[in-house]
Amino acid sequence: MHDVRTEPAPSASQAPTTPEVHYINATHGAMSWFFTKDHKRIALLYLYAVSAFFLVGGIFAMLIRLELATPRGDLLTAETYNKVFTAHGVVMVFFFLIPVVPTILGNFLVPIMIGAKDLAFPRLNLASWYVYMAGGLFGVAALVSGGVDTGWTFYTPYSTAASNTHVVLTGLGAFIAGFSSIFTGINFIVTIHTMRAPGMTWDRLPLFIWSHYAASLIMILGTPVVAVTLLMVVLERTLGLGFFNPALGGDPVLYQHLFWFYSHPAVYIMVLPAMGVISELVSAFSRKPVFGYKMVAIASLGIALVGFLVWGHHMFTTSQSVLAAMVFSILSFLVAIPSAIKVFNWTATLYRGSVELASPMLYALGFIGLFTIGGLTGLFLAAIGLDIHVHDTYFVVAHFHYVMVGGTVTAYLGGLHFWWPKMTGKLYSEGWAKVAAVLVFVGFNLTFFPQFVLGYLGMPRRYHAYPVEELSWQVLNILSSAGASILGIGFLLPAFYLTYSALKGQPAGPNPWGAYGLEWETTSPPPTANFEVTPIVTKPAYYYAPEEH
Amino acid sequence: MGGTFTLFPSQGSTLAGRVDNLYFFMLAVTLFFTVLVAALVVVLALKYRRKQADQVGANIHGSTALEVIWTAIPLLIAMVMFVWGTNVYFALAKPPAEAMEVYIIGKRWMWKAQHLTGHREINQLHVPIGRPVKLLISSEDVIHSYYIPAFRQKMDAVPGKTTTMWFEATKPGEYQLFCAEYCGTQHSGMIGKVIAMEPRAYQQWLAAGAPAGTLTSNGEQEFTTLGCVTCHREDGKGRGPSLVGVFGKSQALADGSSVHVDEAYLRESILNPQAKMVPNYQPIMPTYQGQISEDALVSLIAYIKSLEKPGAAPAGAAGTHEAAPAAGTH
Ligand code: HEM
Ligand SMILES: [Cu+2]
Numbered sequence: 001m002h003d004v005r006t007e008p009a010p011s012a013s014q015a016p017t018t019p020e021v022h023y024i025n026a027t028h029g030a031m032s033w034f035f036t037k038d039h040k041r042i043a044l045l046y047l048y049a050v051s052a053f054f055l056v057g058g059i060f061a062m063l064i065r066l067e068l069a070t071p072r073g074d075l076l077t078a079e080t081y082n083k084v085f086t087a088h089g090v091v092m093v094f095f096f097l098i099p100v101v102p103t104i105l106g107n108f109l110v111p112i113m114i115g116a117k118d119l120a121f122p123r124l125n126l127a128s129w130y131v132y133m134a135g136g137l138f139g140v141a142a143l144v145s146g147g148v149d150t151g152w153t154f155y156t157p158y159s160t161a162a163s164n165t166h167v168v169l170t171g172l173g174a175f176i177a178g179f180s181s182i183f184t185g186i187n188f189i190v191t192i193h194t195m196r197a198p199g200m201t202w203d204r205l206p207l208f209i210w211s212h213y214a215a216s217l218i219m220i221l222g223t224p225v226v227a228v229t230l231l232m233v234v235l236e237r238t239l240g241l242g243f244f245n246p247a248l249g250g251d252p253v254l255y256q257h258l259f260w261f262y263s264h265p266a267v268y269i270m271v272l273p274a275m276g277v278i279s280e281l282v283s284a285f286s287r288k289p290v291f292g293y294k295m296v297a298i299a300s301l302g303i304a305l306v307g308f309l310v311w312g313h314h315m316f317t318t319s320q321s322v323l324a325a326m327v328f329s330i331l332s333f334l335v336a337i338p339s340a341i342k343v344f345n346w347t348a349t350l351y352r353g354s355v356e357l358a359s360p361m362l363y364a365l366g367f368i369g370l371f372t373i374g375g376l377t378g379l380f381l382a383a384i385g386l387d388i389h390v391h392d393t394y395f396v397v398a399h400f401h402y403v404m405v406g407g408t409v410t411a412y413l414g415g416l417h418f419w420w421p422k423m424t425g426k427l428y429s430e431g432w433a434k435v436a437a438v439l440v441f442v443g444f445n446l447t448f449f450p451q452f453v454l455g456y457l458g459m460p461r462r463y464h465a466y467p468v469e470e471l472s473w474q475v476l477n478i479l480s481s482a483g484a485s486i487l488g489i490g491f492l493l494p495a496f497y498l499t500y501s502a503l504k505g506q507p508a509g510p511n512p513w514g515a516y517g518l519e520w521e522t523t524s525p526p527p528t529a530n531f532e533v534t535p536i537v538t539k540p541a542y543y544y545a546p547e548e549h
Numbered sequence: 550m551g552g553t554f555t556l557f558p559s560q561g562s563t564l565a566g567r568v569d570n571l572y573f574f575m576l577a578v579t580l581f582f583t584v585l586v587a588a589l590v591v592v593l594a595l596k597y598r599r600k601q602a603d604q605v606g607a608n609i610h611g612s613t614a615l616e617v618i619w620t621a622i623p624l625l626i627a628m629v630m631f632v633w634g635t636n637v638y639f640a641l642a643k644p645p646a647e648a649m650e651v652y653i654i655g656k657r658w659m660w661k662a663q664h665l666t667g668h669r670e671i672n673q674l675h676v677p678i679g680r681p682v683k684l685l686i687s688s689e690d691v692i693h694s695y696y697i698p699a700f701r702q703k704m705d706a707v708p709g710k711t712t713t714m715w716f717e718a719t720k721p722g723e724y725q726l727f728c729a730e731y732c733g734t735q736h737s738g739m740i741g742k743v744i745a746m747e748p749r750a751y752q753q754w755l756a757a758g759a760p761a762g763t764l765t766s767n768g769e770q771e772f773t774t775l776g777c778v779t780c781h782r783e784d785g786k787g788r789g790p791s792l793v794g795v796f797g798k799s800q801a802l803a804d805g806s807s808v809h810v811d812e813a814y815l816r817e818s819i820l821n822p823q824a825k826m827v828p829n830y831q832p833i834m835p836t837y838q839g840q841i842s843e844d845a846l847v848s849l850i851a852y853i854k855s856l857e858k859p860g861a862a863p864a865g866a867a868g869t870h871e872a873a874p875a876a877g878t879h
Binding site for chain 1: 554600615639640730
């Protein structure tokens, strides 16, 4: 094993310090933030906004779990419960999961990691934040004026002909938020194509960049489809156009095709950037290159493209033709393979590494476990004969929480911890961070594992109450609700110690983890222009040790 | 609280065991890979723990052989799952020809069942065991989904369509019936029971509540009341084609194509008659969209299905009616 210093070990005399001028204190006043064109400041604006939505979505989650702790609908009325799980889904999907990694970590890191001064279109970047906030405003308006009860999927004809809640406002909110996603995607793609530092060739790009590239493709190809679909719902509700109404010659299932054509790939908008984070974390805390760099990069693109061909697996019980069901089934199995490859690659990266179990790494290793379960249970749903039974039950709820919360949220938290010293220049309490990581892992499994069992037992999703005679359902629901409280604490803790560290933490220095990558070659926090001089890249990604010959 | 505690649903149909076998196989694969990955992660992370602050890992970039192996093996296993899952799906999707038929209508927030005998039930479905039952499912308002966990079967009730689902109950008993597609306020109240009975008990149940007319005789009445009969005369001399014996056959269309006459086609022809025209007839039939209740529509379809050519042997698709509970519905 090599013993090559990645940087001089800090001795007492050269303890890390914070640069005098950096992007946070370069200019002052509220206006300097609200009109900033600095991608790093915009990332922070997103951090505040997205975190606020996460808190709101989390409060709704706790209400759901409280209600389901007893079989009778005794806490909320049926109507309120339906609005609560709809709000939970809408907020979590459109205002948290889809934006979280690209707009916070991606915004902050994409330019720095490729050695650029900013994104290609700084004004568009700022605009995308305002558009996101505008979409959020519509969502909040819908909430406070009485809410919406369609579920986040807005299935027709319920959403167009039956529901008398604020479907139009909510639909417009999601529609508007979609544009923010499109803007971000365009910005990333152009930036990655045109603004790489000298020597930053495509085969030297960090995997974080590759995965954001792949996710951006979905954002610009898929988001317009859901935008048009939501618009069609709005038009059908307001003007009575009958796209989805059989009485007017429309087809309610057409809506599902259009909706899932975007919303299935959207899962990859959430998970691909998360996978990028995991590649960075596993490599940094093993101090070696990601095993099979090329395959991981190609797998990202593969997932993005094949991900567009599997939407029909949400409709196996909708009288789909047997042939269509078979085609969607086999394609769904195929799209799972690149994900499996990635799991093996990350695991193999540990082999002969220099592994440090710091808090971001705990999240990353937790991710591997949760994502493995989430991915494998997806196969249960791809197997048509089995999906018939578990479709629209709690099995599905468990599966997508394993993928999206276990995947996206743990990766996000791991990444946030990893790059927090870079973003703020400060170190947080590693002890608390480890406690939080363990709480999230334990709480998560206790919350969602019982839901697999519940689903196979037949408990349908979106149920406000369930039959009292199903004793096992209640026991499993109580476990799940108990887990949710632990998970909730695990999510809240970082808010406190990270905020505390930003105010009172020790200076981090440029590279507290001894990690490799351009972002660690600039100061923490970086200057407004990211680098004092444009870096020139001469080495491959993850160059921790010289080549063996 | 009450009831029994179990972590596995009861098996109430002939296919439940087949679905469960696939489930156990996939569970085993999942368990194997989860334990494998978890063990590797833990062992490797501990074995290669960083000893000194400045230590780096070995410069390993990958291994083509390994990557091929761990692409090929999951692919192979996935294909086994695909074939197995599709196989089970065929069994779940294709009702046997001799199945008895029951019409189901979903409506916020109840399940209505209409037997060919004319029996109607709300949130209940009585069926005999040991006999395949085919449900013809439709919806009066939004999408619902007819779900019987113990039978491992589920099918959406889609407005404007007739979907089908089938099962054969194996054990007498009461099984939970749910609506599995979110349908509004009382979605979680749209539940009921499927009551599977010994054939003899089932016959007694039928006899006890004998209704005034059968589903087909109701349909015949609708056929008269709505005026269908004035054009669709049995002798084929009306202004519309005769409907006798058309069900299950192939019907040539004015545009040169042809269509298989099934429930969906009948439904469409009633609601939107101009969509698929039979040659040599004028497009004069009024649309009944919005004029006719889902109940009436169902009985009309059942009636048209029951129309046999006089003297024609009940064979093929037409034979299904003969298997229906009250023989001699027409
Ligand atoms: C403490 C954590 C959480 C708990 C206890 C929880 C609980 C639930 C439950 C019980 C449902 C099912 C509602 C239903 O189908 O009736 C649900 C749905 C959902 N959850 Fe969560 N959740 C949690 C966290 C999250 C997070 C962090 C996200 C996203 C990052 C998320 C995203 C969703 C989505 C997208 C749905 C679908 C909503 C729908 O079916 O309309 N959840 N959640
Ligand atoms: Cu329903």
